[in-house]
Amino acid sequence: MTDLLPATSDQSDPLIIPQQNHPIRPKMVDSDAAFVMRKLNKAGFSSYLVGGGVRDLYLGKTPKDFDISTDARPGQIRKLFPNSSTIGRRFRLVQVFFKSGKVIEVSTLRSLSEHDLEGPEAVLAPNNTYGSLAEDAQRRDLTINSLFYELENHTLIDYIGGVDDLDRSIIRMIGTPDKRINRDPVRMLRAIRHSARTSFNIEQQTWQSICNNHKKLSLCPPSRIRDELFKDIYGGSASRWFELAVESDLFFAIFPFYRRIIYTSPPKRPSCYEQLHSIFSIIDNVTISADRKAMNALPKYFSLALILLPWADVRFNLSRRQLKGPAAFQLSKSLRKEIDNLLGTQLNLRRSLRQEMVTLLSNLPQFVRLVQNSTCPKWLKKKSYYAKCHLFYDIYNAVVSSQNDPNSLPQLFDSMSKNSSPHSQKRQNSKRKTKPAFSPKKKGGVFGFRK
Secondary structure (H helix, E strand, O other): OOOOOOOOOOOOOOEEEOHHHOOOOHHHOOHHHHHHHHHHHHOOOOEEEEOHHHHHHHOOOOOOOOEEEEOOOHHHHHHHOOOEEEEOOOOOEEEEEOOOOOEEEEEEOEOOOOOOOOOOOOOOOOOOOEOOHHHHHHOOOEHHHOOEEEOOOOEEEEOOOHHHHHHOOEEOEOOOHHHHHHHOOHHHHHHHHHHHHHOOEEOHHHHHHHHHOHHHHHHOOHHHHHHHHHHHHOOOOHHHHHHHHHHHOHHHHHOHHHOOOOOOOOOOOOOHHHHHHHHHHHHHHHHHHHHHHOOOOOOHHHHHHHHHHHHHHHHHOHHHOOOOHHHHHHHHHHHHHHHHHHHHOOOOOOHHHHHHHHHHHHHHHHHHHHHHOOOOOHHHHOOOOHHHHHHHHHHHHHHHOOOOOHHHHHHHHHHHHHOOOHHHHHHHHHHHHOOOOOOOOOOOOHHHOOO
16 A cells, blocks of 8 residues: 555635646536536536546546535425435435436535544434535545536535545545544445555555454444445456455455455365455456446346355365255255355345355356266256356356356356246246136126126
């Protein structure tokens, strides 16, 4: 990490950068986001493009989301946009919907009451109060995400020193990192995620605070950790995120069962660390390919099963077991119990998702044996889980050997997603041909009875 000193973040007067001195141009702003901002301005309210959208535009990237902040209250926003709804418990946001399926989130500027740097030490204190532009900038997580772009005057507004950190490629928490992490430990995950995505260095004090406070991640609700984890996995830079997460110990705060075996090597296999790095690289390849082709990425249960694969291979010796009948059922039962204990509560995973993970892991020994013997019975090919389990084996084979090309796996997944279950597809086609139980054209009513 970099040795740069933390920037001061108590600027009362913002740095206002005119259009000629920054790279963002009005035509770069999404047309629907621009429509929302102009309508708010026309109604007498201020509006600003905020957060990651401003960061990405400044860096010359195309943002995935365009979020807007305004001094209008949620009720006033709703009146302006009938095609909207209000979400959020701790702080209410308005989602504006468009015919294309796009959703623009509009939030009211927030106060410092929740994240006051000098306030009482509490994790996630309640907050439903509104504030000024300066307060809203102070309560954000990272300096590079605290910028505001004003469409009316085409100006960039910086209260925290975010532009300087963007120019110097630095990830820095706003305020005192220890206090900010104590208020919301999820900020640690966001810091390393943005470092992985942008290839920016994490400022020294921020990095040290993350390393010292990684255990506090357990103070957050499991659902929040789960949601942030999936953002990390499907951000297109999961392999770099994995490196930072292990180095900071955050990875072990989420997956504690890997701490003792992370550098363990199963017989004739790469170490768990090397396998996991390959797995996250493969997830990146599939995610990027899926984004380009406008297709779905790997399902969540599939990615989680891949992350558990090196652990399961060490714990249950999956790749070397020859199981049939009751033994195979017992393996499935043991896997389910351990996954429930290790991740069920830790990440608040749905039961159906956990069962899908068990299906992939418990069937791996069978696929290893069949491929080695170059046999595959017809009954297995008819199973609903055949395609995904075969893909799971292909990824496993790519991870533990150097003979397969991981870059070919996106095409394999594409074909699986289009035809995931030949047997179930056949059943669906047959269902379409089935006649209804009764016909409304008959005068006798339902099943011959009079109406």
